Amino acid sequence: MTDGNRTLHVLIALTFTLMVAVVMLSAYMRLSATGLGCDNWPDCYGRILAGHAPHRPEWINIAHRIAASAMGLAALAIATLAWRLRRTAHRNFPLALALFGLTAFLAALGKWTHDARLPAVALGNLLGGLGMLLLLWRMHLGYSPQTAAPSGLRGWIRIGLMLVAAQAALGGMTSANFAVSSCAGLNGCEGWLQHATLAAFNPFHYLGVTQEGSFVPGATQQTLHMAHRLLALPVVAYLVWLGIGLFREKWRRSGQLLIAVAALQVALGIGAATGNPPLFLVLLHNAAAAFLLLALLTFSYRPRDPT
Numbered sequence: 001m002t003d004g005n006r007t008l009h010v011l012i013a014l015t016f017t018l019m020v021a022v023v024m025l026s027a028y029m030r031l032s033a034t035g036l037g038c039d040n041w042p043d044c045y046g047r048i049l050a051g052h053a054p055h056r057p058e059w060i061n062i063a064h065r066i067a068a069s070a071m072g073l074a075a076l077a078i079a080t081l082a083w084r085l086r087r088t089a090h091r092n093f094p095l096a097l098a099l100f101g102l103t104a105f106l107a108a109l110g111k112w113t114h115d116a117r118l119p120a121v122a123l124g125n126l127l128g129g130l131g132m133l134l135l136l137w138r139m140h141l142g143y144s145p146q147t148a149a150p151s152g153l154r155g156w157i158r159i160g161l162m163l164v165a166a167q168a169a170l171g172g173m174t175s176a177n178f179a180v181s182s183c184a185g186l187n188g189c190e191g192w193l194q195h196a197t198l199a200a201f202n203p204f205h206y207l208g209v210t211q212e213g214s215f216v217p218g219a220t221q222q223t224l225h226m227a228h229r230l231l232a233l234p235v236v237a238y239l240v241w242l243g244i245g246l247f248r249e250k251w252r253r254s255g256q257l258l259i260a261v262a263a264l265q266v267a268l269g270i271g272a273a274t275g276n277p278p279l280f281l282v283l284l285h286n287a288a289a290a291f292l293l294l295a296l297l298t299f300s301y302r303p304r305d306p307t
Helices: 003-034 057-084 092-112 120-139 151-176 220-250 252-272 279-299
Strands: none
Touching: 003 057, 003 120, 003 151, 003 220, 003 279, 057 092, 057 120, 092 120, 120 151, 120 279, 151 220, 151 279, 220 252
16 A cells, blocks of 8 residues: 555544544434423424524534534545545545535535424435445445455345435434424324325425424324334344344354344334433434444445555
């Protein structure tokens, strides 16, 4: 590995660490703004839609601004260095361009971030952040010694990656529509299917509040919440099956890890199904989803000749 490629690898690793912080800070800001875990439940839930500013420590806002700004500079530095090394690190160049493009997209999206009435904004922030995290990890894998997963499972692993990504996107829609606690309890919403609507999956509809200035979850929130719950069942079953397959193919630790994190997600999901889930529990649910995406990306990676 040349000095330039070594420098690029170090920069990618540091930027990945920074991006983890940005994703978690963003998740905290997004979820705390909804009123999860507040004392005067449920009156405080969805308070941001009624024009009330979220109550959180000012240092959180400052830390997020600094980290996001540093992330933009780091993405520009990675794209510039990857362009200079495009002959020896040619596989990283398109990934670096995609990373910079997502950074620019999120920066432009920041103009509308304050408007919580449009779910597409929160969803765009969530998916953009996860996309940047995956791009950075994929670039890192290109520099790290990695044993290829069994070829017979690699296609199934990629399907698992797509399933978890779809479930994460649906979870983002659930959060962006203030639907996290719209169906309290393990039984969910009774009769929700009678009022289910495909319009609930449109991220470009505006959320509204009552004349009294409060937010009341309706059919849209119930549809998203129950869809997120129901999709979780086949996704978790698939991950357990995949973990067993990895275990049998002598990828024992990887298989055990996949099953363990999938089980943790089930436990966190059950905890979040309570009427007033603690904020840290929902944050852990977000973090575990990101970890699953990174793990599946690692398992699906096929090593090539070093760059």
